[in-house]
Amino acid sequence: MPPSDAPDTEEPQAGEGQPQIVFDKVVKRFGDLTVLDHLDFSVEPGERVTLIGPSGSGKTTILRLLMTLEKITEGHIQVAGEPFSHMRRGSKLVPASEGYLREKRKSIGMVFQQFNLFPNMSVRKNVTEAPVHVLGLPKDEANARAEELLDLVGLGEKIDAHPTQLSGGQQQRVAIARALAMRPDILLLDEVTSALDPELVAGVLDVLRQVAETTDITMLCVTHEMAFARDVSHRVLMFDKGRIAEEGTPEKIFEDPEEERTKAFLSSVLDNGH
Amino acid sequence: MQFLIERLPLYLDGAWVTIQLTIGGCALAFVLAMAFGILGSMKHGLPRAVATVYVEVFRGIAALVLMFWMAYALPLATGFQLNDVFAAILAVGLNVGAYGAEVVRAAINAVPRAQIEGTVALNMSWFQRTRLVVVPQAWAQMLPTFGNLVIELMKATAVAYLIGVTDLTAVADQMREATGETIVAFSGALILYYVIAQVLIFGMRLLERRANRKLGRTPPGGAGLFALLRPPKTGTKVGVAQ
Numbered sequence: 001m002p003p004s005d006a007p008d009t010e011e012p013q014a015g016e017g018q019p020q021i022v023f024d025k026v027v028k029r030f031g032d033l034t035v036l037d038h039l040d041f042s043v044e045p046g047e048r049v050t051l052i053g054p055s056g057s058g059k060t061t062i063l064r065l066l067m068t069l070e071k072i073t074e075g076h077i078q079v080a081g082e083p084f085s086h087m088r089r090g091s092k093l094v095p096a097s098e099g100y101l102r103e104k105r106k107s108i109g110m111v112f113q114q115f116n117l118f119p120n121m122s123v124r125k126n127v128t129e130a131p132v133h134v135l136g137l138p139k140d141e142a143n144a145r146a147e148e149l150l151d152l153v154g155l156g157e158k159i160d161a162h163p164t165q166l167s168g169g170q171q172q173r174v175a176i177a178r179a180l181a182m183r184p185d186i187l188l189l190d191e192v193t194s195a196l197d198p199e200l201v202a203g204v205l206d207v208l209r210q211v212a213e214t215t216d217i218t219m220l221c222v223t224h225e226m227a228f229a230r231d232v233s234h235r236v237l238m239f240d241k242g243r244i245a246e247e248g249t250p251e252k253i254f255e256d257p258e259e260e261r262t263k264a265f266l267s268s269v270l271d272n273g274h
Numbered sequence: 275m276q277f278l279i280e281r282l283p284l285y286l287d288g289a290w291v292t293i294q295l296t297i298g299g300c301a302l303a304f305v306l307a308m309a310f311g312i313l314g315s316m317k318h319g320l321p322r323a324v325a326t327v328y329v330e331v332f333r334g335i336a337a338l339v340l341m342f343w344m345a346y347a348l349p350l351a352t353g354f355q356l357n358d359v360f361a362a363i364l365a366v367g368l369n370v371g372a373y374g375a376e377v378v379r380a381a382i383n384a385v386p387r388a389q390i391e392g393t394v395a396l397n398m399s400w401f402q403r404t405r406l407v408v409v410p411q412a413w414a415q416m417l418p419t420f421g422n423l424v425i426e427l428m429k430a431t432a433v434a435y436l437i438g439v440t441d442l443t444a445v446a447d448q449m450r451e452a453t454g455e456t457i458v459a460f461s462g463a464l465i466l467y468y469v470i471a472q473v474l475i476f477g478m479r480l481l482e483r484r485a486n487r488k489l490g491r492t493p494p495g496g497a498g499l500f501a502l503l504r505p506p507k508t509g510t511k512v513g514v515a516q
Binding site: 068069102105106108109110112114118119120121129130133134162163178179182 | 395397406490491
C-alpha cells in the first residue's frame with residue numbers, strides 16, 4: 001500500500017510541551033518483509049533514547065526513516081510538531097517532496113556505523129564544507145566551529161590530516177564533530193562503535209558521553225554497548241520483530257526486565273562480552 | 275635519417291596541428307562527457323533519456339563519416355561552411371565524448387551509497403553533493419579510462435587529413451608524394467605519433483596520481499616520478515573509494 005494521503009486528524013498542535021519526534025502507526029516494508037509493524041512511539045525534546053534488540057528488529061530502520069534515507073510504507077512521522085514523512089497540501093497530507101524533506105531534515109544529524117567520511121576532503125573540509133555550503137556560514141566561522149568541535153572530540157591537532165591517516169576511532173570522532181557542526185536538534189547514532197576495534201570503542205563513547213552531558217540535543221542511539229546505554233540514556237526501547245517489546249528506564253530494562261525476549265536478548269549480548 | 279632531420283620543421287608543423295586537434299577534441303569531449311555522464315546518472319527519466327540519445331547517436335556514427343558530413347554535407351544543407359580544423363575537432367570530440375559520458379556515468383554510479391547517505395545526513399542538495407563529493411570521488415575512477423580515450427582521440431585525428439587539414443599524417447603523405455621515400459616518410463609520422471602518445475600517457479598518469487593522492491591513497495605503481503613511466507601493477511585498485 002502506498003503512503004496514506006488521508007487527512008490526519010490526530011496531528012499534534014505545535015507548541016510547548018509536545019514530543020519532538022512522533023511515530024504514528026509507522027509501517028516499513030522491504031518487499032514482503034515487514035521491518036516496522038504499526039510502530040507508535042514518541043521522544044521528548046532533549047531526551048536520550050537507546051534502541052536495543054536483535055539484528056533485523058528494525059532499530060536502524062527507525063534512524064534511517066528519520067534521516068530520510070528510507071521512505072515509510074504506511075503511517076506518519078512528525079518532528080517538532082510538524083508533519084515529517086508527509087506534507088500538508090490544503091487540508092490533506094501527501095507524501096513529502098524532496099524539497100520539503102530537505103527543509104525538515106535540517107534539524108537532524110546522523111553518525112553512521114562506517115563513519116562515511118568523505119575521502120576526497122581533509123578532516124577540516126569534512127567538518128566545514130556542509131556548514132559553509134548548506135548553512136551558508138562564513139568560512140572563518142565554520143573553521144572556528146570545526147576547531148572547537150575537533151578539540152571537543154580530542155582531535156584538534158589532526159585538523160589538516162586526511163581521513164585515511166586516522167584510526168577508525170578517530171574517524172568516527174571526526175564524524176561526530178561533522179554531525180555536530182550542523183547544530184542539529186536531533187542526533188541519530190547508528191551502531192557507531194560496531195565497526196571499531198575493541199580498544200578504540202571507549203574513546204568514541206567518552207566523546208558521546210560528553211556530548212550528552214554538555215548539550216540538550218535529543219539523541220536516538222542504536223547500540224550494543226549496554227554500559228553506555230545505561231549511562232547516557234533516559235529511556236531504553238527493546239525492539240523485536242518491528243515492534244517495541246518492552247520499554248523503560250535503563251535501570252528497569254537492564255536490571256528487572258519483564259519480557260522473556262528482553263531477558264534472552266540481554267543475556268545473549270552480555271555473553272558476547274559487551 | 276638525413277631525410278628526416280632536414281624535413282623535421284615540416285613534420286613538427288604537422289605535429290603541431292595534430293596536437294591542436296587533440297587538445298580541441300579533448301576539451302570538447304571532456305565537456306560533453308561530464309555533462310551527459312552526469313545527466314545519465316540522474317534519478318529522473320528525462321535527463322537520463324537525453325544522455326542515452328546523445329551516447330547512442332554519437333557512439334554509433336563513425337567519426338570519419340561525421341567529419342565528412344560536417345565538411346561537405348553541412349555546407350550544402352545549410353550554406354554554412356565550417357573551418358576544416360573545427361569540423362575535425364567537432365567530429366572526434368562528439369564521438370569520443372559519447373564514450374566518455376559512459377565512463378563518467380559508470381564512475382559516478384560506483385561512488386558508494388554510504389557516501390551519498392553521508393551527504394543526505396548533512397542536508398546537501400543534489401548540486402552540492404555532486405560538486406563536493408560525488409564528482410571528486412568519481413574523478414579518480416574516470417582517469418584510467420580517460421587516458422585510453424585521449425590516446426584514441428589523438429590517433430583518430432589522423433583522419434582530418436582527408437578533409438584537407440595539414441596534420442601530421444597529411445605532412446607524411448605530402449612527403450611521400452614529393453620524394454617517393456615512402457618508408458621514411460611514414461616512419462617519421464609513426465615516431466612522432468608515438469612521442470605525442472607517450473607525452474599524453476605521462477600527463478594522464480600524473481593526473482591519476484594526483485587524484486589518488488587526494489583520496490589519500492598511494493598512487494598505483496608506487497611513488498616517485500619513474501613510476502609514471504610504468505603501467506600500474508596488476509591487481510592495483512584504481513579510483514575506488516574506501
